[in-house]
Ligand SMILES: Nc1ncnc2c1ncn2[C@@H]1O[C@H](COP(=O)(O)OP(=O)(O)OP(=O)(O)O)[C@@H](O)[C@H]1O
């Protein structure tokens with residue numbers, strides 16, 4: 111999806127403006143302690159630019175979902191952001207009540223205020239069309255206190271919630287730098303000029319990966335799809351290969367065998383799907399770890415094998431764009447991390463523009479110490495899956511409507 115039709119920070123005057131910025135600070139937590147700050151860190155360039163250009167900033171975000179243990183206040187996030195910015199980030203344990211409105215009104219240029227978890231409001235937890243969300247209490251109460259709305263929350267772009275699609279209906283809405291970077295990088299995937307493109311798809315979210323494959327086949331996006339992880343097991347079964355009793359039973363228990371007809375249809379449509387030739391397996395009784403060819407498996411599949419790594423690495427070398435999502439094996443156990451690590455290394459050494467998604471691959475990139483070679487690491491989980499599956503992202507549609515309604519783009 112091109113940037114076309116959406117406005118960026120370059121299209122608006124920020125001097126002295128009061129700006130509402132939707133960020134996605136949703137982070138893994140233990141109690142009220144943040145376990146990872148990468149989502150918060152990712153928004154720093156946008157926030158700094160707004161401050162440098164003389165705006166006062168009010169940040170709005172969610173954390174967790176109602177009923178889940180990670181559904182907590184954003185107070186620790188404010189403390190973390192203060193450290194990252196090197197300036198005090200004010201916090202108010204309120205979203206749209208009198209205290210929050212008073213603090214928003216008194217905010218001065220150069221100051222930052224973080225509101226509390228927007229999902230504490232029932233309205234925010236309902237997905238509805240933008241016109242409906244523009245009429246929520248949240249939007250009616252807060253919008254009049256601002257000059258501008260900035261959406262920097264790519265990771266929540268697949269939700270049609272008031273803080274995402276409601277505000278830009280009534281305020282001029284532009285994308286922040288993180289949102290812009292995500293959309294620009296991910297748009298390369300659908301640009302026919304940037305070929306050949308190799309997708310390396312693995313991990314455990316098999317139905318999501320199938321939706322991605324359907325979309326990239328329909329749009330003739332991928333030149334090759336290299337499968338790993340549970341997805342590769344599904345395609346081997348679809349090709350008629352018996353993975354041995356233990357693996358077949360595991361796939362059945364996970365509901366993956368029911369996806370075989372769909373996988374077979376994709377193969378019959380001529381999808382350029384590659385499957386592993388060997389796996390690293392574990393004998394659960396003896397604890398023995400072995401490399402076994404796919405047609406003679408006795409152990410439980412834990413990682414792709416060395417011959418597969420070699421074959422896939424050769425194909426990756428020829429690519430202009432490499433898109434990688436999900437680990438190649440059960441990489442939580444260091445004995446089964448080699449496949450993922452070597453494919454990530456091959457991608458980063460290939461000279462291709464690399465796009466990575468998912469927490470597991472991000473951890474491997476850090477471990478390899480090769481972060482500076484990365485083309486793009488997406489902050490999106492569900493949003494990235496939706497984007498790659500060709501689904502419309504409500505946040506982007508709303509920004510387009512806003513840009514046209516408020517005359518922000520020519
Ligand atoms: N062959 C396999 N058999 C069983 N599990 C596997 C296999 N290959 C990968 N996995 C599991 O897949 C899981 C990761 O898949 P997932 O698709 O959730 O990745 P991800 O998007 O990077 O995750 P997140 O972003 O949530 O951290 C891991 O827990 C890993 O152990």
Ligand SMILES: O=C(O)[C@H](O)COP(=O)(O)O
Nearest residue numbers: 134136175265266491492
């Ligand atoms: O972590 C995410 O994927 C985003 O923050 C969106 O969260 P959600 O799936 O709870 O809407």
